[in-house]
Amino acid sequence: QSVVTQPPSASGTPGQRVTISCSGSSYNVGTNTVNWYHQAPGTAPKLLIYNQNQRPSGVPDRFSGSKSGTSASLAISGLQSEDEADYYCAAWDDTVNGVVFGGGTKLTVL
Amino acid sequence: QLQLHESGPGLVKPSETLSLTCTVSGGSVSSSTYYWGWIRQPPGKGLDWIGDISYSGSTYYNPSLNSRVTISVDTSMNQLSLKLTSVTAADTAVYYCARHPYGRNSFFDSWGQGTLVTVSS
Numbered sequence: 001q002s003v004v005t006q007p008p009s010a011s012g013t014p015g016q017r018v019t020i021s022c023s024g025s026s027y028n029v030g031t032n033t034v035n036w037y038h039q040a041p042g043t044a045p046k047l048l049i050y051n052q053n054q055r056p057s058g059v060p061d062r063f064s065g066s067k068s069g070t071s072a073s074l075a076i077s078g079l080q081s082e083d084e085a086d087y088y089c090a091a092w093d094d095t096v097n098g099v100v101f102g103g104g105t106k107l108t109v110l
Numbered sequence: 111q112l113q114l115h116e117s118g119p120g121l122v123k124p125s126e127t128l129s130l131t132c133t134v135s136g137g138s139v140s141s142s143t144y145y146w147g148w149i150r151q152p153p154g155k156g157l158d159w160i161g162d163i164s165y166s167g168s169t170y171y172n173p174s175l176n177s178r179v180t181i182s183v184d185t186s187m188n189q190l191s192l193k194l195t196s197v198t199a200a201d202t203a204v205y206y207c208a209r210h211p212y213g214r215n216s217f218f219d220s221w222g223q224g225t226l227v228t229v230s231s
Contacts, residue, residue, distance in 0.1 A: 002156065035217040037157075044206055044224050045149075045157065050217040088157055092215040098172055099147070099218075101157040 004028060006089060006102035012079045013110045020105045022072040022089035028100055030070035032092040036063075039086040039104075048087070049074060076107075084109045112137040114207050114222035122229050128197050132190040132207030132222060140165050140185045145210040147218060148181060148192045150203040160205075162214050163190060170214065197229045 004024040012018040024030060036049040047056050049065035052072070064075045072091075076083055089102040118130035132146070139146060148160040161171040163181045171179050180193040190207055204226050208218035 032215065033217075037218075044221040045218075046221065047217055047219050050219070056219070090157075090217070096159075096173060097170060098162065098214075099149075099159040101149075101159065104156040 002103040003093065003096075003100050004089060004091065004102040006087075006105045008103065009106045009108065011108040011110055012076075014079055014081060016079045017075060017077045018079055018107065019076075020074045020087050020089075020107070022074070022102050024070050024072075024091060024100075024102075026070060027095045028091040028093040029067065029072055029089075031094065034065065034067050034072040035090045036065055036074045037088045037090065039088065041085070045088060079109055081109045083107060112209065112220045114209070114220060116205060116207055116222045116225040118205075118225060118227070120226060120228060122197055122201075122227060123231050124198055124229055125196055128192070128194040128201060128227055128229075130192045130205055130207075130225060130227070132192070134188045134190070137209075138185075139183050139188050139190060142166075143211065145214045145216075146183070146190050147208050147210060148190075149206045149208060149218070149221075150201075151206070151224070152200075152203045158203075160192065160194075162210065164214075199229050201227070202229045203227060 033051045037045040038048040039045045053065045093100040113135045115133045147162045178195045204224040206224045208221040211219045
């Protein structure tokens with residue numbers, strides 16, 4: 001049972017905008033920066049968004065992150081078939097004294 | 111470009127010790143800027159943080175595994191290692207090593223490709 005909660009699945013059609021939520025507590029999401037990882041099937045996770053809303057070099061600006069209180073969101077606009085993957089949020093947790101990951105959201109492009 | 115590569119036995123018997131190595135190339139484990147972490151992912155499930163280590167060997171473990179896990183760094187070989195004792199089927203997972211570029215509470219910016227370890231007799 002993850003201390004950070006994500007919906008297990010999300011879906012959208014090509015071109016649509018999709019958001020994935022990430023709900024935590026004052027020990028993690030509420031007080032520390034949130035990062036998002038993308039994991040295509042059979043591959044290692046890859047950093048997608050860091051420090052709430054920063055994109056590493058090479059990540060398209062279709063991907064954006066935000067946070068409010070103890071919740072964060074990943075938005076994907078102009079959905080493409082290649083966006084079909086698992087998405088994980090993560091944050092530092094003050095009680096664990098380490099990183100906690102959300103349970104992951106499987107995004108399906110219909 | 112930084113590359114991380116995990117290696118080790120793909121099959122471990124219950125109650126035995128799981129031992130993995132992460133070889134780092136294109137960067138140094140001795141850099142005081144970085145911390146290094148291990149993360150695992152059971153088949154079909156999400157990611158779990160195992161622990162972190164600094165260049166100097168300071169370690170930090172997930173409380174849920176604290177009594178069974180040891181992470182170490184070999185600066186001469188530019189490698190990290192992970193040992194997990196008394197394994198059970200619940201420890202079957204893909205194990206990843208990764209880098210925190212700006213301290214332990216930062217993100218993981220580089221990941222290895224992962225190695226699957228199955229615990230079975």
